[in-house]
Amino acid sequence: MKNFRMVPFLLLGTLSPPAMADDLTVSARATASDLIQRLGALLKKEMAAGGPDNAIAVCRDTAPDLAGDLSRKTGARVSRVSLKTRNPLLGQPDPWEQRVLAEFDQQAAQGAKPETLERSEVVTEPQGRFFRYLKAIPVQPLCLTCHGTTDSIPNPVKARLATDYPHDRATGYALGQIRGAVTIKRSMDEAK
Numbered sequence: 001m002k003n004f005r006m007v008p009f010l011l012l013g014t015l016s017p018p019a020m021a022d023d024l025t026v027s028a029r030a031t032a033s034d035l036i037q038r039l040g041a042l043l044k045k046e047m048a049a050g051g052p053d054n055a056i057a058v059c060r061d062t063a064p065d066l067a068g069d070l071s072r073k074t075g076a077r078v079s080r081v082s083l084k085t086r087n088p089l090l091g092q093p094d095p096w097e098q099r100v101l102a103e104f105d106q107q108a109a110q111g112a113k114p115e116t117l118e119r120s121e122v123v124t125e126p127q128g129r130f131f132r133y134l135k136a137i138p139v140q141p142l143c144l145t146c147h148g149t150t151d152s153i154p155n156p157v158k159a160r161l162a163t164d165y166p167h168d169r170a171t172g173y174a175l176g177q178i179r180g181a182v183t184i185k186r187s188m189d190e191a192k
């Protein structure tokens with residue numbers, strides 16, 4: 001499976017722009033899925049072993065490490081972003097991500113299934129042309145332990161969040177809402 005994800009990045013110079021974007025989308029989708037699945041498995045494992053307040057370290061420490069590993073493997077910047085950030089140093093969306101996240105929220109409010117929401121496109125920014133991809137992360141039951149309403153978050157989790165994230169805005173979610181997204185950004189200038 002790793003070779004499958006790498007193929008689009010290796011063949012970029014030989015593809016037409018639409019085919020290149022399609023291949024980048026397939027690769028980005030696989031990368032985002034990999035991050036979401038690995039993170040979910042680690043969260044469940046830590047919740048079972050140490051409880052929800054200890055699982056906070058998975059999102060705080062392990063998730064950025066996983067995203068960094070995927071960034072190095074793919075040559076693209078892989079991260080997680082949200083309109084309601086928990087860690088403003090790592091999760092602040094840029095203008096493109098803000099716009100797409102807001103559109104995802106509107107689509108979900110109109111009945112779209114959050115787990116199906118994704119966007120990919122090639123955009124021109126002041127620094128050059130970039131392939132952009134965003135995959136929505138829907139709120140699952142496990143997420144509510146740390147991202148639910150004030151009344152639903154256990155006191156030990158509240159205490160840990162207050163210590164680890166004094167400027168936390170990532171609470172108040174309900175099942176089926178969009179918690180944030182996996183974002184992938186790759187320079188098209190380097191892809192030639």
